Structures are given as structure tokens and as C-alpha cells.
Amino acid sequence: MATTDAQPRHTPLSLWVNGEYRPLSVQPRRTLLDALRNDCGLTGAKKVCEMGNCGACTVLLDGAAVYSCLVLAVECEQRSVTTIEGGAAGNTVGALQQAFIEHDALQCGYCTPGQIMSLAALFEREPAPTEASITEAVAGNLCRCGAYRHILEAARSLAASGTERRGAGDG
Ligand code: FES
Ligand code: FES
Numbered sequence: 001m002a003t004t005d006a007q008p009r010h011t012p013l014s015l016w017v018n019g020e021y022r023p024l025s026v027q028p029r030r031t032l033l034d035a036l037r038n039d040c041g042l043t044g045a046k047k048v049c050e051m052g053n054c055g056a057c058t059v060l061l062d063g064a065a066v067y068s069c070l071v072l073a074v075e076c077e078q079r080s081v082t083t084i085e086g087g088a089a090g091n092t093v094g095a096l097q098q099a100f101i102e103h104d105a106l107q108c109g110y111c112t113p114g115q116i117m118s119l120a121a122l123f124e125r126e127p128a129p130t131e132a133s134i135t136e137a138v139a140g141n142l143c144r145c146g147a148y149r150h151i152l153e154a155a156r157s158l159a160a161s162g163t164e165r166r167g168a169g170d171g
Helices: 032-039 092-102 112-125 131-137 148-170
Strands: 011-017 020-026 058-061 064-067 080-082
Touching: 011 032, 020 032, 032 058, 058 112, 064 112, 092 112, 092 148, 112 131, 112 148, 131 148
Parallel strands: 011 080
Antiparallel strands: 011 020, 058 064, 058 080
16 A cells, blocks of 8 residues: 655744844744744734734734734744744834833734834834824734724824924924
8 A cells, every 4th residue: 555644844944023033944834823823932922813904813924913823934034023022122123012011902902912013113113203204004904803993092192202202302
């Protein structure tokens, strides 16, 4: 009887996740989301629709917000991935986390990592974004709890502090 290779083929993969080198071995069909959650143990990016509809899985890939459920891990060879776990006080993700806390911008919190990462990509490009830019940045992130108003307030507060910082720098 002919034998079959029951083991799916794996491919070596080198990722940089939150500034750390992560050598992995993944199936070519593995998504970035599954690689982060299952192979790297980083469960901040959430797995909800897996169809690019909800934004809960949003991470930064080379600084741009992406739905990690729609990106193959093998597409990320030697690329830089930032997840919510990469946040720390003082940087953009950390500042957004603080603003979300101060403005009570979450209820169940399931959408929160994705919301913050979408906003982080915006604030990295534009330290004091306009209202329209903020709204557009989170347009692809759904919140089933309806925390939108507070999410926008949190983002606006950080945008205002960015404007103040920029004004102080100009002086
Ligand atoms: S889980 Fe990726 S967009 Fe919903
Ligand atoms: S806070 Fe519950 S889904 Fe947004």
C-alpha cells in the first residue's frame, strides 16, 4: 500500500515580534494571527471572524495596521510585527492604553487591542491627527459593546496632547 506523508509540510520562518527575533516553523497556510497566538504565545490580537470583517486581530506589520487573520505568516519573513503586548509606558501603544483607561473606552475589552493598534498606526504617522483621520483609522474595528463614543474621546485626548506637544516644540 502506498504511504502518504501525514505530516503537513512546515516552513522555517523568522519574524521580529515586538522587537524580539522569533524563529518559527509553520505550515504555509498558517495565518499571522495563528502564528502570533499559537506559536508565539501572544494572545492580545483576538480571533473573531477570521474573514477581515471585525478588526479584532489588528496588529502592525512594518508599522501599518493589518488584519492578521488575512495575512499568511510566511509573508512576514524578516518583517517587523507589533502587537498590543509590545506597548509600554511612554510609547504610542502605551499612551493609547492609558487614554483608553482614562476615558473608560472599553466594556468587555475584546475589541480593544485591535482598536488600539489601528490608532497606533495613525498616531505613528500623525501625532496630532484630525477628527476625520481618527474616525477613519477605527472604521474597520467593530465594537459589539458600543463603546465607540469613548474610544473616539480617548483618541481625541491623545491627539490634543500631541497638538500641545507640537505647539510647545514650535515655541
Ligand atoms: S478576526 Fe481578523 S478581521 Fe475579524
Ligand atoms: S468593548 Fe466589547 S466589543 Fe468593544
